[in-house]
Amino acid sequence: MAKYLVTGAAGFIGRSIAAALLAKGESVRGVDNFSTGKRENLLGLEAMEFQQGDLAELAVAERACAGIDIVFHEAALPSVPRSVADPIASNIACVDATVNLLAAARAAGVRRVVYAASSSAYGDTPTLPKHEQMLPNPISPYAVAKLTGEYYMRSFARVYGMETVSLRYFNVFGPYQDPTSQYSGVLALFCSKMLAGQTPTIYGDGSTSRDFTFIENTVQGNLLAAHAPADKVSGKVINLATGVRITLNEVVAILRDITGYTGPVNYAEERAGDIRHSLADVSLAAELLQYHPSVSFEQGLRQTVNWYRSFQAISR
Numbered sequence: 127m128a129k130y131l132v133t134g135a136a137g138f139i140g141r142s143i144a145a146a147l148l149a150k151g152e153s154v155r156g157v158d159n160f161s162t163g164k165r166e167n168l169l170g171l172e173a174m175e176f177q178q179g180d181l182a183e184l185a186v187a188e189r190a191c192a193g194i195d196i197v198f199h200e201a202a203l204p205s206v207p208r209s210v211a212d213p214i215a216s217n218i219a220c221v222d223a224t225v226n227l228l229a230a231a232r233a234a235g236v237r238r239v240v241y242a243a244s245s246s247a248y249g250d251t252p253t254l255p256k257h258e259q260m261l262p263n264p265i266s267p268y269a270v271a272k273l274t275g276e277y278y279m280r281s282f283a284r285v286y287g288m289e290t291v292s293l294r295y296f297n298v299f300g301p302y303q304d305p306t307s308q309y310s311g312v313l314a315l316f317c318s319k320m321l322a323g324q325t326p327t328i329y330g331d332g333s334t335s336r337d338f339t340f341i342e343n344t345v346q347g348n349l350l351a352a353h354a355p356a357d358k359v360s361g362k363v364i365n366l367a368t369g370v371r372i373t374l375n376e377v378v379a380i381l382r383d384i385t386g387y388t389g390p391v392n393y394a395e396e397r398a399g400d401i402r403h404s405l406a407d408v409s410l411a412a413e414l415l416q417y418h419p420s421v422s423f424e425q426g427l428r429q430t431v432n433w434y435r436s437f438q439a440i441s442r
Contacts, residue, residue: 129153130352131194131236133181133227134201135174136163138303139242139295139344143198146345148173157181157190161203161219167302181223187230196352197231197239199224202272205310206246206399209268220271221278228282228290238289240351241279243363244272245296245337250401254371255337257407258294258363266399276363283361291351291359296367296406300341300426301433313338313427316377317434320387330396332375335403337367340426343419350415358414367406368419380424384431 130147134140135156140163147154148171156171159180168176179186181201191197203209203219224241231239248256249263264270279290297311304310305318319326328334347366351359378391411417421429 128195129155129193131190131197132156133190133197133199134158134163135171135176136160136165136167137200138300139298139341140198140200141167141171141302142300142341142345143200143348144171144174146349155190155194157186158201162304162307164304181227182218184226184230187223187226188233191227191230191234191236194231194234195237197227197236198242198348198352199227199239200242202242204268206266206268207397209266209271210399213267216267216271220268221274224275224278228278228288232282232286232288236288238291238352238356238360239279239282240348241275241290241292243276243292243294244269245294245365245367245404245406246401247273247276247294248404254403255369255405255407256365258365258410265401268399280361280363289356289360291354292363293347293351293366294363294406295344296337296339296365296404298339298341298344300430302341305434305437312336312374313377313430314434316381317385317431320381320385321431321434323387323389325390325392326378327392327394328374328378329394329400330374331393332378332391333373334400335371335373335405337369337371337404337406338377338423338426339367339419340421340423340429342421342426343368346420347411347415347417350417354415362414364411364414365406365408366411366417367408368423369406369408370423371403371405372423380427381431384428
């Protein structure tokens with residue numbers, strides 16, 4: 127039976143992938159340094175072997191990769207604004223840790239590494255939808271760091287023959303996404319604030335649009351990428367999204383209906399490093415992974431709001 131490693135296992139996406147693997151009866155190891163992941167996210171994952179440590183230390187990566195067949199590399203220091211404030215920390219967490227992981231995985235004989243890449247690599251190019259043949263044009267330090275990770279994935283596939291797949295995520299949201307940080311995802315912030323009757327803040331005029339992707343779709347794509355034929359996917363970069371975009375003003379309107387929030391919305395200046403519009407072409411994922419997103423934006427948003435309701439009730 128294959129053994130899986132999930133990096134960033136105490137974080138939003140890593141935790142979700144680990145839970146899906148455990149539900150299938152798989153053997154899973156998780157690693158996290160708790161820089162952004164939370165110990166409480168490990169509740170319900172007791173069947174997972176867990177190691178605490180920072181992948182920026184090679185010894186931690188080597189220990190994590192020992193005896194592993196497939197790696198889901200989700201660990202990072204997420205958030206564009208965070209990277210603008212501290213580009214060095216972003217580089218260490220997203221680049222140094224990724225190189226260490228790849229070197230350790232190669233030494234341990236890991237068969238495949240599936241990497242959490244980012245749609246931020248496309249930058250603010252006006253062409254929509256974004257497709258994998260477009261030249262990258264990263265703006266923020268975070269985007270540069272995540273793109274560098276892609277290049278290392280491709281290099282290890284070409285030079286060492288390691289199977290690697292880079293999945294460019296587009297604005298993933300859902301249960302377990304932290305709503306408490308200033309660097310949290312926009313939907314996590316909107317949901318938590320509107321449920322609490324607090325004013326949400328939109329940066330810009332609200333016409334900014336995103337291809338928001340519910341976590342269940344992201345997990346599905348990762349599991350497919352882990353087992354897709356190597357001759358089709360190894361060394362490839364593949365968009366993972368829904369192929370539908372929605373503006374922030376439209377998001378707030380839908381959330382008003384779901385949460386019952388009737389208060390105002392605060393509009394602030396656009397933030398440095400943010401992009402205006404994001405929409406994925408997911409045809410390559412359909413072709414190579416047989417990926418077809420199963421949960422729509424509104425379905426996912428309703429599930430997410432229900433989870434945040436429970437989260438707030440527990441937090442009280």
